[in-house]
Amino acid sequence: MLHSTRRRGRIIAAAIVVVAGALGILSAESASAASPITSGTSCVADEASGCLQGKVIDDNRNPVPGAKITVTSPSGASGSAKTAKNGSFFFKVSEAGAYTVELDAASLPEGVTPKTSTLTVTVELSNITPAGFALNGHVKGSVNSGPAAVPYYQLVWQQFSQGLLLGLLLALAAIGLSLIYGTTGLSNFAHSEQITLGGFLAYVFAVQLGINIIVSAILVIALTALSGYLQDKLIWGPLRKRGLGLTQLMVVTIGLSLALEYVFQLLFGANVYPVATNLELNTGPLDITPTAYWSMLVSVIVLALVGFALIFTRLGRATRAVADNRALAAASGIDVERVIRIVWIVSTGLAGLSGVLYALVNGGVYWLTGAQLLLLVFAAVTLGGIGTAFGALIGSLIIGVVANMSTLFIPQDLKYATGLVILIVVLLVRPQGILGRKERVG
Amino acid sequence: MDIGFYFTNLFTDFGSTILSVITASYVIAAIGLNIHFGFTGLLNIGQAGFMLIGAYGFAITVRFTQNFWLGVVVALVGAVLFALALGLPTLKLRGDYLAIVTIAAAEIVRLIGDNQLLAPFTGGTFGIPGSAFSKPFAALSPLPQIGLFQIGPYNYPFTEGDSWWLRIVAWSLVAVCIAISFLLVRSPWGRVLRGIREDEDAVRSLGKNVTVYKTQSLVIGGLFGAVAGIVNVLATSVSADAMGRTLTFELYTCLLLGGAATVFGPLLGTFLYWLVLVFLRDSIGFWVPSSVLSQQQIPQVTWIVVGIGLMLLVIFRPQGILGNKKELAFGD
Amino acid sequence: MTDNQKLIDPDYDYDRAELRKKLGAVDELPGSAKPNPILTVDSITRRFGGIAAVDVDHLEVQKGSITALIGPNGAGKTTFFNLLTGFDIPDKPQGGAAKPRWEFQGRSLVSTSAYKVARTGMVRTFQLTKALSAMTVMDNMLLGSQQQTGELLSRSAIWPIWRGKEKVIRAQAEELLDRFKLLEKKDDYAGSLSGGQRKLLEMARALMSNPAMIMLDEPMAGVNPALTQSLLGHIQNLRDTGTTVLFVEHDMHMVRFISDWVVVMAEGKLVAEGRPGNVMQNQAVIDAYLGSHHDQDLGDDAVLNEDFDTAIAEEDVELAKAEEAVEAYAESVREKEGDGD
Ligand SMILES: Nc1ncnc2c1ncn2[C@@H]1O[C@H](COP(=O)(O)OP(=O)(O)O)[C@@H](O)[C@H]1O
Numbered sequence A: 001m002l003h004s005t006r007r008r009g010r011i012i013a014a015a016i017v018v019v020a021g022a023l024g025i026l027s028a029e030s031a032s033a034a035s036p037i038t039s040g041t042s043c044v045a046d047e048a049s050g051c052l053q054g055k056v057i058d059d060n061r062n063p064v065p066g067a068k069i070t071v072t073s074p075s076g077a078s079g080s081a082k083t084a085k086n087g088s089f090f091f092k093v094s095e096a097g098a099y100t101v102e103l104d105a106a107s108l109p110e111g112v113t114p115k116t117s118t119l120t121v122t123v124e125l126s127n128i129t130p131a132g133f134a135l136n137g138h139v140k141g142s143v144n145s146g147p148a149a150v151p152y153y154q155l156v157w158q159q160f161s162q163g164l165l166l167g168l169l170l171a172l173a174a175i176g177l178s179l180i181y182g183t184t185g186l187s188n189f190a191h192s193e194q195i196t197l198g199g200f201l202a203y204v205f206a207v208q209l210g211i212n213i214i215v216s217a218i219l220v221i222a223l224t225a226l227s228g229y230l231q232d233k234l235i236w237g238p239l240r241k242r243g244l245g246l247t248q249l250m251v252v253t254i255g256l257s258l259a260l261e262y263v264f265q266l267l268f269g270a271n272v273y274p275v276a277t278n279l280e281l282n283t284g285p286l287d288i289t290p291t292a293y294w295s296m297l298v299s300v301i302v303l304a305l306v307g308f309a310l311i312f313t314r315l316g317r318a319t320r321a322v323a324d325n326r327a328l329a330a331a332s333g334i335d336v337e338r339v340i341r342i343v344w345i346v347s348t349g350l351a352g353l354s355g356v357l358y359a360l361v362n363g364g365v366y367w368l369t370g371a372q373l374l375l376l377v378f379a380a381v382t383l384g385g386i387g388t389a390f391g392a393l394i395g396s397l398i399i400g401v402v403a404n405m406s407t408l409f410i411p412q413d414l415k416y417a418t419g420l421v422i423l424i425v426v427l428l429v430r431p432q433g434i435l436g437r438k439e440r441v442g
Numbered sequence B: 001m002d003i004g005f006y007f008t009n010l011f012t013d014f015g016s017t018i019l020s021v022i023t024a025s026y027v028i029a030a031i032g033l034n035i036h037f038g039f040t041g042l043l044n045i046g047q048a049g050f051m052l053i054g055a056y057g058f059a060i061t062v063r064f065t066q067n068f069w070l071g072v073v074v075a076l077v078g079a080v081l082f083a084l085a086l087g088l089p090t091l092k093l094r095g096d097y098l099a100i101v102t103i104a105a106a107e108i109v110r111l112i113g114d115n116q117l118l119a120p121f122t123g124g125t126f127g128i129p130g131s132a133f134s135k136p137f138a139a140l141s142p143l144p145q146i147g148l149f150q151i152g153p154y155n156y157p158f159t160e161g162d163s164w165w166l167r168i169v170a171w172s173l174v175a176v177c178i179a180i181s182f183l184l185v186r187s188p189w190g191r192v193l194r195g196i197r198e199d200e201d202a203v204r205s206l207g208k209n210v211t212v213y214k215t216q217s218l219v220i221g222g223l224f225g226a227v228a229g230i231v232n233v234l235a236t237s238v239s240a241d242a243m244g245r246t247l248t249f250e251l252y253t254c255l256l257l258g259g260a261a262t263v264f265g266p267l268l269g270t271f272l273y274w275l276v277l278v279f280l281r282d283s284i285g286f287w288v289p290s291s292v293l294s295q296q297q298i299p300q301v302t303w304i305v306v307g308i309g310l311m312l313l314v315i316f317r318p319q320g321i322l323g324n325k326k327e328l329a330f331g332d
Numbered sequence C: 001m002t003d004n005q006k007l008i009d010p011d012y013d014y015d016r017a018e019l020r021k022k023l024g025a026v027d028e029l030p031g032s033a034k035p036n037p038i039l040t041v042d043s044i045t046r047r048f049g050g051i052a053a054v055d056v057d058h059l060e061v062q063k064g065s066i067t068a069l070i071g072p073n074g075a076g077k078t079t080f081f082n083l084l085t086g087f088d089i090p091d092k093p094q095g096g097a098a099k100p101r102w103e104f105q106g107r108s109l110v111s112t113s114a115y116k117v118a119r120t121g122m123v124r125t126f127q128l129t130k131a132l133s134a135m136t137v138m139d140n141m142l143l144g145s146q147q148q149t150g151e152l153l154s155r156s157a158i159w160p161i162w163r164g165k166e167k168v169i170r171a172q173a174e175e176l177l178d179r180f181k182l183l184e185k186k187d188d189y190a191g192s193l194s195g196g197q198r199k200l201l202e203m204a205r206a207l208m209s210n211p212a213m214i215m216l217d218e219p220m221a222g223v224n225p226a227l228t229q230s231l232l233g234h235i236q237n238l239r240d241t242g243t244t245v246l247f248v249e250h251d252m253h254m255v256r257f258i259s260d261w262v263v264v265m266a267e268g269k270l271v272a273e274g275r276p277g278n279v280m281q282n283q284a285v286i287d288a289y290l291g292s293h294h295d296q297d298l299g300d301d302a303v304l305n306e307d308f309d310t311a312i313a314e315e316d317v318e319l320a321k322a323e324e325a326v327e328a329y330a331e332s333v334r335e336k337e338g339d340g341d
């Protein structure tokens, strides 16, 4: 009795630690009551404000600094600013509605003229509204960095490479989800919140505290991994010992996911927080931003390391053994609980990294970032075969590419629906997934 | 700040919650979920999707035809098709697949509802206002068409909008749904469902077509969901974002609180759930100064409590209040 | 068919001596033809990864017999059961190999789903007992019947339709429970029964549909000796009242005590068939295919009946023949295995 009370206490304490951990690290942002339109070198939208931002580029797609931009709100308030070195401008506005954005042709350097000098855009609060100007001609010294018009094949190519990027980021999260499923049988619905946590921590370190992004990323991985360790030590491990069924555990993860989502909302509101503030141009063969290249590189390296570790290290082999047959693994002397704990640490760390990179390349993080991705992550894991790490990688790449390519035909925000369609088709055709295996009966 | 005021207020809120049409819609949806999860062991995490399908099917049809019964039929047919679309690929497989597909599908329904593409029908993010589809329902009312009626502190319209008429219908539907679920789950059919919940291979080996039973269960529970969706939007309006994942999670909390696999569990659980919620909101609003928690943050805190409550419930009392530990709905 | 009583089948050997006489004329070779097979299986294979868990060319099960399927752990017995009962699907034949075929009472069961197999009268139990723990013993039993039309959704809500039938089925269940000494437990949750009682319950439940054949996967595993005796009694009783029995077992004592015919399986293949005494006495077979050190203590065989012993004695000649064939086959298997490595 005493024992069980103590354990009960520990589990409750664990739940509180998880919640309080997030509370302690992150400080609430106070709502701003600024003047209607302000300009700056970055913009964070919240419930009371929206961002109107964009770039001025010449026909070589190079930035044009010093161009004067004037925005006028529906109520007639206006503000103006000059574009920065990288051609970008930011306005923070506190009123939703139709804005006019004007480019002062006189402020432009020699050699360029505006194609259009006035844009009308609709601004929503707590959202970022893009407004960009492309100019005719180019500034002296500007070299052609790509074709001026975007032909269709290039759009297709762009979506493909964006898909590849998304796939790699999904893979970081999916491998963890799959490893946890493989070793414990648990479908962890709170995995999405590990992604969100990663994104928010990156915002706190890189933007709020101004720490270098690489250092920030490392700190985020360490902290999210720590959160995985604590979770397994304080919640999942004790619950496994208690003999909770897998369905029960799954509903527990659902409860945790719900609680964490609203902890994020309580702390950050519904705003999108950018982790990288400067706008970048797409370059190179894949036609994506430099940050995106770096993100892909990091993902590939990390995924390769994980794959290598799974195949060649003792721990990796032990992990696969546990996933294959837990009882047999335990009987052959593997410390199953230790393996599971390490799997939790690695999985949450990977999800944290995924969150950082996703926030970097997708304009920021908000309280539902992970929840939005979870569907795709699950689709990827199922597609690859639940419980197989390499299947998760393949599944992620396919889902990422197909989801992004689908935006060539359907509205952007329905791309998550593509994930479901793929999932259903896969379940009909090959229910065990690409690399999965049938279960045994009897 | 008067304690007396706090208590009168609290108990008035308790009363209006128990009368509320929304509460009734939760009970009906939870009864459907009980058939899925409690009796058959189907982990449907997309019950809100069924509600939304019912709501859209009903509201869009009535909006364009002003025919109440046609709206109901479309809603129910929609729910059946949705259940079949989700069930056919997944019901032969392990339970996790159904969980993933239902949560995803519900999310997709919401995204499509929110999308501007279909705005002429769905109203996009703005949804469909109640006034667009509630008239034919009001026309069926034997009560006066206009005017208010007051009982104690509760003053609602006779027939319009969130009215006495709707309350009577909603709670009668709750009674009917409980009766239907009672008849179904106490029958040999219900016995097969419970068998499937325990071990579907065993039931298969006894000559029962398990896939058909699971499909029937998914369809029936989904129909309850669609009815709940109709009831819910008659009191308010159709809004995709109001029927998202969180609503499904709430329904699970209601069901597990009352006791899954019991006939009255959904009713009792939903009452308790809402009472706790109202208590939390009123109490935080009253006792916690708004400098600590703003009005806007109170719902967020209650959601956190709901999430943690769901965790603790499943860990420490998975059978809920009415359930029997030996007859636990959770398989393994 | 009535609810409780099976019709007398003129084709069924209710007389066990008669049955054994018929089986006495059968060649003791793997895949030998039986005079009156209830189940015939042809070229069925199932691979997991590289390993052929089941690779059976031909097997016939004599109607009215208790046939034991024995073999060491991992021999493929459970997989074989799964294939026959629709719980698993055989591999597609590779390059010109014959298609898998199996017939039960003259009816093909190829690509028949598990529930339909059960409906044809071939009901199985599982090695890992599948008692429905969160249901009562009685509910478990009632679920076993295939007569209750109240199981149809369209009729379920209207209880007057099915209430009468429910009474009949309940009576049948009580009778069976009584026979299996579980009647006092009828309102207990199945989860509260002992391992042995669950095995009994699973068997009794399977019998609720009066199957023509019952397939038991290790019915005696984990059952205490006292219960084992009565279980053996039940199995023989079943046979005597018209249910053919095919059961998996690895305990030799049990097998020779109750079975009319023994089929030996190793590494997915049928390696021997014969009357129990013969197969049992053949230590070479036992060692080769059971790989276990079966103890020599055949002393407590008082239970073995006279007829049976005489029958064994009379068939020494055939036994020698079987031994030879089996040994040759074993050699070829060993060779193949050697190649494989
Ligand atoms: N679903 C499965 N996946 C992989 N291997 C399996 C599966 N089912 C059975 N096997 C393998 O097939 C072989 C036969 O197993 P089984 O039929 O259970 O043998 P038996 O019942 O005779 O002990 C074993 O090697 C077992 O590991």
Ligand SMILES: [Mg+2]
Binding pocket: C077, C078, C079, C127
């Ligand atoms: Mg076996």
